[in-house]
Amino acid sequence: MTALVLGAIVAVAAVVLVSLPFLTGTDDDLDVPDEAAERRLELMDARDRALAALKEIEFDHETGKIDDVDYRRLVGPLRRAAAEALQAIDRLAEEDLT
Amino acid sequence: MADLGRAALAVSFGLALYAACAGTYAALEKRRRLADSARNALVACFFSTLVAAAVLAHALVEHNFSFVYVYQHTSRDLSTVYSLTAFWGGQEGSLLLWLLVLTAYGALVVMLNRRLLRDLIVWVVPVMGAIATFFSFILVAVASPFKTQTPPLDGLGLVPSLQNPYMVAHPPMLYLGYVGLTVPFAFAVAAMISGHTDERWIVATRRWTLGAWMFLGFGQILGAHWAYIEVGWGGYYGWDPVENAALMPWLAATAFLHSVMIQERKGMLRVWNMILVALAYELAVFGDFITRSGIVNSIHSFAQSSIGGWFLGFLIVTTLFSITLIIWRLPLLKARTKLESALSREATFLYNNLLLVALCLAILWGVLFPILTAEFLGQARTIGRPYYDFFLHVFGLPLLLLMGIGPLIAWRRSSVRALLKSLRWPIGAALVAGAALIAAGAGSSHPGLIAYTFSAFVLTTIVVELVRGTRATGSLMLLIGRNRRRYGGYIVHAAVVLLAIGIAGSSAYQTNVERTLKPGQTAKVDGYTLTYKKLETIPTVTESGKQVETRALLGLGGRAKGTLATSLINSTLLGPSHAVGIRTDWLRAQDLYVILEQQNANGSIIFQILVKPLVNLVWLAGFVFLGGSLVALWPDAAEQRRLVARLALARG
Numbered sequence: 001m002t003a004l005v006l007g008a009i010v011a012v013a014a015v016v017l018v019s020l021p022f023l024t025g026t027d028d029d030l031d032v033p034d035e036a037a038e039r040r041l042e043l044m045d046a047r048d049r050a051l052a053a054l055k056e057i058e059f060d061h062e063t064g065k066i067d068d069v070d071y072r073r074l075v076g077p078l079r080r081a082a083a084e085a086l087q088a089i090d091r092l093a094e095e096d097l098t
Numbered sequence: 099m100a101d102l103g104r105a106a107l108a109v110s111f112g113l114a115l116y117a118a119c120a121g122t123y124a125a126l127e128k129r130r131r132l133a134d135s136a137r138n139a140l141v142a143c144f145f146s147t148l149v150a151a152a153v154l155a156h157a158l159v160e161h162n163f164s165f166v167y168v169y170q171h172t173s174r175d176l177s178t179v180y181s182l183t184a185f186w187g188g189q190e191g192s193l194l195l196w197l198l199v200l201t202a203y204g205a206l207v208v209m210l211n212r213r214l215l216r217d218l219i220v221w222v223v224p225v226m227g228a229i230a231t232f233f234s235f236i237l238v239a240v241a242s243p244f245k246t247q248t249p250p251l252d253g254l255g256l257v258p259s260l261q262n263p264y265m266v267a268h269p270p271m272l273y274l275g276y277v278g279l280t281v282p283f284a285f286a287v288a289a290m291i292s293g294h295t296d297e298r299w300i301v302a303t304r305r306w307t308l309g310a311w312m313f314l315g316f317g318q319i320l321g322a323h324w325a326y327i328e329v330g331w332g333g334y335y336g337w338d339p340v341e342n343a344a345l346m347p348w349l350a351a352t353a354f355l356h357s358v359m360i361q362e363r364k365g366m367l368r369v370w371n372m373i374l375v376a377l378a379y380e381l382a383v384f385g386d387f388i389t390r391s392g393i394v395n396s397i398h399s400f401a402q403s404s405i406g407g408w409f410l411g412f413l414i415v416t417t418l419f420s421i422t423l424i425i426w427r428l429p430l431l432k433a434r435t436k437l438e439s440a441l442s443r444e445a446t447f448l449y450n451n452l453l454l455v456a457l458c459l460a461i462l463w464g465v466l467f468p469i470l471t472a473e474f475l476g477q478a479r480t481i482g483r484p485y486y487d488f489f490l491h492v493f494g495l496p497l498l499l500l501m502g503i504g505p506l507i508a509w510r511r512s513s514v515r516a517l518l519k520s521l522r523w524p525i526g527a528a529l530v531a532g533a534a535l536i537a538a539g540a541g542s543s544h545p546g547l548i549a550y551t552f553s554a555f556v557l558t559t560i561v562v563e564l565v566r567g568t569r570a571t572g573s574l575m576l577l578i579g580r581n582r583r584r585y586g587g588y589i590v591h592a593a594v595v596l597l598a599i600g601i602a603g604s605s606a607y608q609t610n611v612e613r614t615l616k617p618g619q620t621a622k623v624d625g626y627t628l629t630y631k632k633l634e635t636i637p638t639v640t641e642s643g644k645q646v647e648t649r650a651l652l653g654l655g656g657r658a659k660g661t662l663a664t665s666l667i668n669s670t671l672l673g674p675s676h677a678v679g680i681r682t683d684w685l686r687a688q689d690l691y692v693i694l695e696q697q698n699a700n701g702s703i704i705f706q707i708l709v710k711p712l713v714n715l716v717w718l719a720g721f722v723f724l725g726g727s728l729v730a731l732w733p734d735a736a737e738q739r740r741l742v743a744r745l746a747l748a749r750g
Contacts (some may be wrong), residue, residue: 007105010149014109014142018116021134030128032217033294041296046434049363053509056363060508063566067516074510 036092043089050082100165103153103244106146110197111234113143117227125220125292133220137208140223143230144201151198154191154243158184164249167191173255180261186269187260189390189405190243195270196386197233199277204230207281207306215302221288229280232412241405258645258667258675264324271317272344276382278310279347282354283379286372287420290427295368300358305731307358311351312727318344319720330676330693332610332708334716337486339465343385346458346465350378353454360444363509365434369424370451372431376420377455381462383413388465439511446504450497457493461486491545495552498598501591502556505563520562527558546606553595553602560588578729586730593723596715603688603712612695616702624709626690627655628662633703645669647677650694650703657683657690664694664705682714689713 033041054075061071121136123129154167158181163169171184171191186192204226211219237243259265282303289299321341322334335341354374357367391406424431437445464481472478506520531554532547540547564585567577578585613621615630622628629652636647649665664679679692688711695704 003099003102007102010106010146011109014113014146017138017142018135020138021131028130030130030133030220032128045297049365053363056509062570065506065508065512065516065520067513070511070513070516
């Protein structure tokens with residue numbers, strides 16, 4: 001009898017938990033990134049990668065893993081990549097505002 | 099109470115099925131409330147499984163022999179702790195533990211990421227739900243731990259070799275590892291189905307993968323120590339198929355943890371990472387399959403059962419599903435940049451990946467070969483230690499070397515000049531170590547000598563990295579705090595070096611002799627003197643059967659003092675087992691290891707005597723590995739903030 005009651009409690013608790021979202025809230029739209037958001041995420045990935053790489057190169061240069069010649073050759077394109085990503089993110093933000 | 103257990107499992111099955119079906123529909127139709135309901139079902143599935151697990155645990159502790167499982171795996175004379183460990187001592191109980199861990203991971207991961215990664219979680223829920231559906235179905239319909247019978251007076255007892263403290267922790271650790279690999283797999287599948295293959299899924303699952311990898315790695319070391327002290331064959335890793343089953347996903351996950359860094363930094367290897375995540379997961383399921391099917395002969399596997407077919411089917415379906423998904427999403431997974439130089443950190447990671455996967459596949463072939471020959475030729479042809487040792491040397495030693503080179507090479511591009519400058523200290527240390535070892539007579543084993551020399555190389559690299567980094571930042575703690583992932587990784591590298599030294603020392607330089615002694619006779623081995631004093635026979639009769647322990651007592655002299663006992667235990671129900679005698683010499687970091695091999699009719703005893711140098715470094719490596727993994731695992735609040743900000747910004 002105890003097992004039966006406990007089993008029923010487990011089942012009822014599960015049903016309540018599963019039904020809860022239908023009993024509360026009215027908005028049924030799933031909040032997933034649209035195309036513009038996807039584009040922003042891609043740009044942010046590019047920006048973060050460039051900034052992280054710059055940080056790494058600075059550290060590698062400081063610790064002697066990269067000499068001055070390599071450092072100068074590597075750092076330029078990365079700064080450009082970071083700047084381009086930032087500008088593209090800004091452009092998207094402006095487009096959203098207009 | 100068995101009814102409650104059965105009911106709870108049936109509820110788990112229903113909830114998992116609902117999470118899979120409703121979750122898929124909600125994700126396709128973009129229905130938020132249904133998606134939340136499916137997510138709640140996955141969480142509820144954990145609680146109902148917990149109820150089932152509590153019922154079984156209660157029955158085990160109470161010795162409720164009306165449960166067939168409790169009867170088969172415990173007895174009245176078994177202590178409470180070992181009665182509880184019988185939970186994972188048999189097929190059905192360990193499956194229930196698997197489901198419990200799976201649903202716990204599922205509930206945790208969806209609750210922690212429900213707001214941050216809603217677009218991915220909406221697909222993670224049905225994936226985790228589908229996997230949980232399979233395991234709960236097996237527990238409900240094929241291998242229920244809640245089968246009942248008329249209760250006998252006593253149970254059959256737990257296998258003596260499982261009555262060991264290591265067996266309390268080793269299986270759950272492995273399960274946390276095996277099952278933990280489901281999380282990155284579910285996220286990878288979710289990223290591919292949803293088409294959101296940006297780097298968020300990798301950032302979100304990195305710690306889960308690292309955690310699973312840590313449990314799997316540490317669990318294997320615990321298992322190795324258990325085998326060393328309990329199984330009594332003189333070693334700790336026998337390339338047993340079930341041992342290999344844990345090693346293979348660990349190797350694949352190691353490759354993934356390295357290659358994922360390249361994806362994060364350069365957007366490369368996106369397809370490769372998906373393959374590695376799927377490979378690690380499929381290998382975990384494969385491990386489960388060979389352990390449970392009884393298809394291989396192993397001391398670790400469960401008895402032959404019909405369950406293997408189900409697991410094989412699941413393995414085939416999930417593998418085909420993963421391959422199809424990866425092919426479908428190939429256009430989305432294209433690399434965004436190229437490798438800039440063969441002399442760069444990412445290139446060494448790539449070489450490391452190739453070696454790790456090659457070693458993994460070589461081991462997989464070794465495991466599959468007897469199965470395939472049995473199936474197609476009618477007779478199983480086993481592959482022995484020389485095969486595995488060969489590939490361990492061929493792939494493992496270059497891997498060890500790469501661990502020393504990789505950290506000293508810069509990301510993107512490194513000049514030969516800068517690299518040679520960085521390498522001068524490690525190369526110097528390796529040459530000095532090599533020369534010293536040859537002078538000390540370690541040249542008798544070439545793999546051993548190479549392993550030691552490479553170990554010196556890697557250790558010096560780690561020291562050089564720490565010194566340079568500390569100079570640049572001004573403080574060691576600041577250095578580690580700024581990049582816990584990297585320096586935690588270096589600690590793990592140090593653990594691998596300790597492991598390599600321990601394995602090389604205890605295998606390449608061990609002494610292994612057999613001596614037949616009568617009472618009073620003495621054997622001299624490597625500076626130890628062993629005198630066979632007497633034999634004791636200790637019969638034990640319990641309700642679960644008879645057991646006779648034949649214990650030989652040895653007097654020690656030379657490098658060790660005192661006495662040492664070693665036994666052969668014969669149980670009417672559970673067969674023979676060994677209790678080995680081990681004396682650790684901490685000063686020389688070596689073990690004297692004695693096995694009672696055989697009792698002869700003329701009163702003599704055949705002893706196998708081993709002296710294993712540096713074996714204790716293997717166990718020490720386990721703790722260093724754990725420490726390093728925890729450093730790398732430590733939560734990074736800044737990273738979490740970046741993720742939140744990125745998603746908020748993406749939504750405009």
